[in-house]
Amino acid sequence: MSTENDGQLNVTLDEKTAQGTYTNLAMVSHSAEEFILDFMRVVPGVASATVKARIIISPPHARRLVTALEENIARYEASHGPIAERPPQNKPAYPINFEGFDREH
Numbered sequence: 001m002s003t004e005n006d007g008q009l010n011v012t013l014d015e016k017t018a019q020g021t022y023t024n025l026a027m028v029s030h031s032a033e034e035f036i037l038d039f040m041r042v043v044p045g046v047a048s049a050t051v052k053a054r055i056i057i058s059p060p061h062a063r064r065l066v067t068a069l070e071e072n073i074a075r076y077e078a079s080h081g082p083i084a085e086r087p088p089q090n091k092p093a094y095p096i097n098f099e100g101f102d103r104e105h
Helices: 015-019 059-080
Strands: 025-030 035-042 049-057
Touching: 035 059, 049 059
Parallel strands: none
Antiparallel strands: 025 035, 035 049
């Protein structure tokens, strides 16, 4: 029996996982052996956030993840234009804006 599969990997995605989890803030930490990525959702007007997912990966996998993100961002920007790192000056700095929603708009 051969263990080769022509470089393909069968991936299973259950329905709940396929729905995804929205996050708008990530924190990254590391040790000598791993990178820890905590993803959370910050809500305006609430001075706390709950970690929605924690992903722990090896340093080589972290490097591959960065490369994959850079490649995908380059393709996205080629199709849709540059991604602004920060909102325009006249917009609130969401998600790190704990003053709540602007009630006039």
